[in-house]
Amino acid sequence: MAPLKHNKLIDQQKIAKRVHELGREITSFIDRENLKDELVAVCVLKGSFVFFSDLVRAIDADLATEFLGVASYGDGMKSSGEVKVTLDLTSSIEGRTVLLIEDIVDTGLTMEFLMKTLQARKPRKILTCTLLLKPSALKTDFKPDFVGFEIPNDFVIGYGLDYQGFYRNLPYIAQVQSLN
Numbered sequence: 185m186a187p188l189k190h191n192k193l194i195d196q197q198k199i200a201k202r203v204h205e206l207g208r209e210i211t212s213f214i215d216r217e218n219l220k221d222e223l224v225a226v227c228v229l230k231g232s233f234v235f236f237s238d239l240v241r242a243i244d245a246d247l248a249t250e251f252l253g254v255a256s257y258g259d260g261m262k263s264s265g266e267v268k269v270t271l272d273l274t275s276s277i278e279g280r281t282v283l284l285i286e287d288i289v290d291t292g293l294t295m296e297f298l299m300k301t302l303q304a305r306k307p308r309k310i311l312t313c314t315l316l317l318k319p320s321a322l323k324t325d326f327k328p329d330f331v332g333f334e335i336p337n338d339f340v341i342g343y344g345l346d347y348q349g350f351y352r353n354l355p356y357i358a359q360v361q362s363l364n
């Protein structure tokens with residue numbers, strides 16, 4: 185694939201600082217709300233694997249980890265609006281507090297779908313955290329409980345986020361300038 189022109193939007197230091205703040209915010213929230221028992225952090229694959237691994241290490245609580253594969257995009261840069269589960273959880277979430285960790289909320293359709301799917305499994309509570317939120321792209325009423333950064337409605341890559349399966353290993357987040 186020809187290299188994509190991109191500009192750095194959020195550098196590594198800024199990401200690390202914010203992830204640690206989010207870890208502290210989530211830790212205090214679950215302490216305050218008494219949600220420490222039976223906590224399970226769910227990584228929404230594939231895009232969240234980098235953020236997830238940093239964030240769970242910044243949360244000071246006993247937690248189990250689970251992975252949920254979801255496909256909502258084709259190979260392009262626009263949301264297809266179609267969401268399907270490609271890999272399911274391996275344990276029950278009934279009665280447990282779920283911390284759903286997403287890389288980016290764009291239209292919100294993926295999170296709306298996941299909330300419905302997971303609520304049907306009767307968890308005690310679902311908390312949602314996204315590293316990035318594009319407020320002007322939202323097409324649903326979905327509101328994450330914890331947000332790392334609000335960003336403009338541009339396509340971004342890096343720190344787990346891909347274009348056609350590539351760029352997930354960029355250590356920073358970059359805005360794609362154009363496809364050529």
Ligand code: IMP
Pocket residue numbers: 231256257263286287288289290291292293294295338339340341345346347
């Ligand atoms: P939504 O359903 O439109 O909110 O999209 C959520 C999913 O689309 C994310 O989990 C990403 O996989 C993908 N996505 C949305 N915006 C971007 C982007 O700017 N770069 C890379 N992937 C994106």
